[in-house]
Amino acid sequence: MWLINTTTLARSAVIDSESCTYAILSHTWADGEVTFQEFAQLSHARTKPGFSKIEQTCQLARERGIEYAWVDTCCIDKSSSAELSEAINSMFRWYKNSAACFVFLSDLPDAIVKREMRNSLPNCRWFARGWTLQELIASNDIEFYDRRWIYIGDKVSLQAQLSQITGIDIEVLENNDVLPSIPVARRMSWAAKRSTTRVEDLAYCLFGLFDVNLPMLYGEGSKAFLRLQEAIAQENNDLSLLAWTSNETKGHGQDFQGALAPSPAHFSHCGSLQNLVDPGTPRADFTITNRGFHITTRLGQSGNEYLLFLNCVPTKATDAIIAIQLVRTAYSYVRRWTDVYYATSGGLFPLTEVTPVYIPKVISQPEPLALKAKLTRRFDLQIKNESDFQFDVRKRPEHLWDSLTNRFITDGYEKIMGLLEIDIRSSEILVGPPLVQGYGQQPGYGQHPGYSQYPGYSQQPGYGYGLNRNYPPMVEETFVFNSSYVAVFGLDTYRCVKERGIIDTLVEPWTAVYQLKDDKQISDILSEEKSHGLAYVLAQLRKVLNSRAAARSLPGALTITPVWTIDTPDGRPPADFMGSGQFSSKSNYQLIFSGRVKEREEFGPASGMYDLVLSFAETG
Template sequence: MWLLDTDDGSFFWIDRPREHRYAILSHVWRQGGEETFQDLRALQNAEKARKGLKRRLLKIRTPLPSVLSRASDKIRGCCAVARKHGYRWAWIDSCCIDKTSSSELSEAINSMHEWYAAADVCFALLDDVGDDHDPRLKDSKFRRSRWFTRGWTLQELIAPAVVVFFSKDWRLLGTKEQLADLVEQITGVDRAVLRHEIPLDAVSVARRMSWASKRQTTREEDRAYSLMGIFGVNMPTIYGEGQNAFIRLQEEILKHVPDQTIFAWGPTLFDDAVLYKGLGPRSVADDSRYWQSRNLLAWSPDAFITSGGISSISLDTFENRVGLAFSFSEYHVTSYGMRLRVPLIPIQHGSNKTTYLAILACEDAAGNLLALMLFPQREGSSRYYVGHYVGSPQVPPYAYFRAVSLSKARLSEILHTAGIQDVCIPYRASLMGHRKPQPIASPALFKCPCDVVVPGWVASKLREEGFAAAALRENNDDDLTLHISEVTSFADSILVLKSAKETIRIHMGRCPCIGQFLAVSVVGSGDAGLERAATVRSGGMVSGFDNGLLSSRQDKRSIGSLGAVDRPFGAAKIADLAPRCPTGHVAAWEGGSKEFAYGNRTVRLTFSAWLTRQDVYTLGVELGTEEVPEVE
């Protein structure tokens, strides 16, 4: 590991941390970032280059100006406090790890707990806490510090024997020894663990996981990596694997820690009488909402948030309590799930299926054994899912539970039906099983606010027909995307199709009615050399339908009934641009499609919703011509 010289800011490499005396820093990284190993190396090299030649020529033996004078205030403060307490060397995670080296980064992550444990003292900098009031006050900033919410600081709190808390101005707030009772209230970590009066492996896996359940990390994988030292395991670090890191952590724990509390997470039923009165007709296997909970291993430390009171019991004690002598098998991972050997108790109920209780070697805070509720994947097989629905006046009908707390009286009643069996349970969620398309409105709502996107292939096809497509709108950066708010004017959100002799303007906006519907109107002008209707050819006027807009194809076929109004091209007023309600609503169009026409020009517009977004629509535009009968 690299240590930082607190006098001149140089680095010193050591191989055996416990043979050296050093101070170590625990802190929360700033949003703007921290100075890195490369940053300090650059300062060191610049200082050497500036002074090296002069020192050799003039033989000046005065020490070089300290690199620390140009380092960040956090690094300077840590080194100053370390020097004050007699430490020449300090370690700071932000600048003492060369993160450009994947091997060095992986080694540091796997060794982090050991490095904190080997330090003489840990300086915990709470840079969101002042020193102007007592940390024990009920509303103190000390209690609310971000330092207590971060994933990595959990092991940085537990591993060192001596932790000294400092305010943002590097003023003493207290030590871990002095504030152990307060820190226990804040973090849930037993004060005996904080004071190193009991070893970590004397605490159940479930309880240790519960300490991390409310903590966050910047990278998802770090939620697992930051717990390796808490459980005394090591594993390769693979950034990019996401939740799989926590699954791998649990697999490593199962290899080294004989503790079945690792399975005791999620909702637990504490009234075992309800189990025999209100077992629901469905299992968790029937409901995709619980695809994560039906598996043996948890997807995140958050799943253990209610498991702090669960403790492990020894094999001898477990055999005496269940009255069965057997040996736990090793946990075998297969493509179907994880195989393990457990005492299994069948429960017959009204659903014409059998539910089983798999008794675990652990107990709750009341001293009752816990059992997982197992539901067969297929009757008669040895493969199960975890969890079941249970109904009771005390809980919502058919609430979901993973486990049940068995009272001593209930256990004595049902133990005679128990048998030792090897079971296979999916230990992790399928990577593909939960990736279902997000449901969208069917049919699409076509409401505002929304975005209307003209695909590139539509614009390309229009160009082949001699029309250039452009969007006229306010505050829009994407050429062919129109952002339509609840107050967008029909004059401000326009798709313009323009050729050498013809212009078609497609106006879009929210209809003035109360429904927030997306509405559309179309205006055409110019002369593309098309054969037009008689009213156009004779007077150079365009027959206006729907208040001066292009008519829909259905309107066009009943000119006489609509009463055409002749107007010069381009004479439509802004007030006339609003479409007729509700025929102008895209939601009222069959399949989101409608055809407009003037003269013998037809314009078909087709709106379709995006698969995963209900407020984004794709617009297709098709231009055509047709023969129009003369109008007398």
């Protein structure tokens, strides 16, 4: 740190800035400032317009018995990138440790009466510049001077007006040690209307407010603010970092955004934001990875979108929890729109299971349009079980299945394939062997819980399940299906000739359903998942099934006969066991899988939305 002797104006380097007492200047730069190199020649430096600020700072310090002074124009060697980086990363601490800070308002006119001065104060450039924000917060003892260096007040006497002008909490102006307790988004809001000459400085000037240290990379442009947010995320478990908004791009194609804000201006609405203080609410850790923002948590569900609750409220007077709306993609989530969602209560929304959530750090043009096209390419799945059997379906690949919207996400991949693993079984019932013959109204027959209500069973002679005290009741299934079933789907791309000989490319869905015990080729391919993984299995299925010729001839329906499982004298269900569904001895069932184009979009041949229907019903 370079300091100026307030008596001799000699400049000297100080290793430990905390070992000496110094005053510091806060101002806005103008033409004719004295540089580090120019100050070495005082005779030349005195000819520069900016020298008067240095002289006045030293005089005020000397009058207060302060031996040294620091002025940014001439005490930082900007030709040295290492020294510049050290100065910027140390700036907050230097202002905090100063014995006095003199704020020179070069555009504050002479005020005959105090009321005029107070009316003019908000218009000063000093309140609109990025660097002066941390100087106001960090400095404990501040004196304000107008353009003629006439004293107008200090940080204490002007406290209320300073808070009103800047939006900074009075408690922070009184004691900057409380800064870490202020939500990240609220701190960002203080810089929302400020500007800097270089775009990178809009991030660099905020290092001190968030207690982060980063290298300076002039030339990186707006990426500097992204780096700042990444550094904040590494040090601070505060989800209000994501509570930014913007109306600039709404309705202009930018429907999707990443996790991080483009600039501090996007936090302008967060001036009253409060973090929730509830020890009963666990706080999930989050990090920034090469896949973007990562958090493992439970998401809220609202319509076809997910909600990520940010554990903060817009003001102290409301319980409306702030959330951002997310849309599921193939490998991550993206932010929907650029405004926040105010949930009356997080508990009113159904929640997902705890799940890893990845959100890209940023989505830039023209990515939103491409993403919109990808999201229109999907398979909507309907499952219709019109039987009394339990019908369980496992959707694969699991990372492409969105349980909220009941759809497979294709991510625009024309060779997409997926499969449904189907398990069909009867409901479990309570039975007690052995079989006895008689009438349902006889004690121990039709009165047995769960049996007398089956039509065609207890009201006529035949086999009944009596309650034999010598045998304990057991749980069994009346019927089972003695095979596994799999439904496979994909897209078939082909070219066709339209009017006037124009060749067009179309994409159609294809579907197939298999009973594995009857199809050895498909069964063998599926059996390789354990050793080779699902991706390999899908690739092999694609070779067999994904062609125009194959797609036309794939089986779309299976007729299935359930198998009686309970021990009877002849191994078959009683002839007069005439119920329906899983209680019928004469029913067959059909498993049908079909697909169709629901809608084609304007984003290309593979941008359609497709319906898949898997149905299971009794045929008689």
